[in-house]
Amino acid sequence: MNPTVGELLASAPAFALILARVGATMTLMPGLGESSAPAVVRIGIALCITILLVPILQPIMPPVPSAGLMMALMVAGEVVTGLWFGWLTRVIALALPIGIQFVAYLLGLSSVLQPDPDLGAQSTALAKLFNLAAPVMILGSGLYTLPLRALVGLFQLIPPGHMLPAGDSLQVAVQAIGTTFNLALRVASPFVLAAIVWHVAMGQIARVMTRVQIYFVALPGQILGGLLLLATIGGAMIVAWRQGVETYLGALPGAG
Known part of the structure; x- marks a missing residue:
């Protein structure tokens, strides 16, 4: 049966x-909520999920x-909860470009003292490349379904009309940041170890060959x-x- 006008109006607040x-x-949200995606597509997805x-x-x-x-206050509270949850899903996706940014510094492709005027102070071509690869991997592997499932469970954890618990939400946010940087360091760990060995070796060579500017000589080999x-x-x-x-x-609030 088709819903009546009264039933539709009764469902409007919900x-x-x-x-x-x-x-x-x-x-x-990573993958589905990328800024490069057309706004009409993101709005359509949100409307379909809501329906x-x-x-x-x-x-x-x-x-x-x-x-x-x-x-209006209840709607504002829901917006705050949604932004908090969306940020939790977004921050972990940044672990890949952050890790590759570490790699770029270690390779000598970027320097904190010489920011790139085109890509920005904290970005390199490698980081931009893997930043584009992250949403592709999320969409291609089906990982985008995990935050959607957790979002449904979040309505049970924090029912509509209830405010986001400040203490618990802050604790979860801090843990998310720690997990992100931990994963970024794990991604870049082979290059961290290689950089340590390389620079120790260059330091030993510089002590033997004191008249050679070993940094400029070794930099092309380091990059290659x-x-x-x-x-x-x-x-x-x-x-x-x-x-x-x-x-x-898989461990997001509401996923369990």
């Missing part, structure tokens, strides 16, 4: 609350407040060797990142 959280999440969730979440919806200001190492183990680095992302997304 639709607004769910859409506020889902839409805010979609603005930051599917309304009948499922209808039993846990709060009573419709009589004052319009209270309804680093690029060859990246070509050799680049696939394994992406696999390690993917496994870390899958573990992280």
Whole structure:
């Protein structure tokens, strides 16, 4: 049976609350919420997810407040919750470009003292390349389904109309940042070890050959060797990142 006008109007507050959280999440979610994707596509995905969730979440919806200001505050709270959850899903995807940025510094392709005027102070061509590869991997491997499932469970964990717990949300955010940098360092760890060995060897050579500017002589070999190492183990680095992302997304709030 087709829903009546009265039934549609009765579902409007629930639709607004769910859409506020889902839409805010979609603005930051990796893969589905990329800024390069057309806005109409992201809006359409958010609307479709909301339509599917309304009948499922209808039993846990709060009573419709009589004052319009209270309804506006409830919608604002849902937006905050959605942005927080979307940020949690986004930050782990940044582990890959952050790790590759470490690699670029270690190879000598970038310097904190000489920022690239085209790519930015904290970015290199390698980091940009792997930043584009991250959403491709998330979409191609199906990892985008994990935060969507967790988003559904988050409505049970934090019901619509309830504010985000400040203490618990801050603790989860700090843990997410630590996990991201841990994964970034794991991705770049082969180059960290190689850089330590290389610079120790160059230091020993510089002590023997004091008149040679060993840094300028060794830099081309450092870059070439680093690029060859990246070509050799680049696939394994992406696999390690993917496994870390899958573990992280599988443990998001609401995923259990």
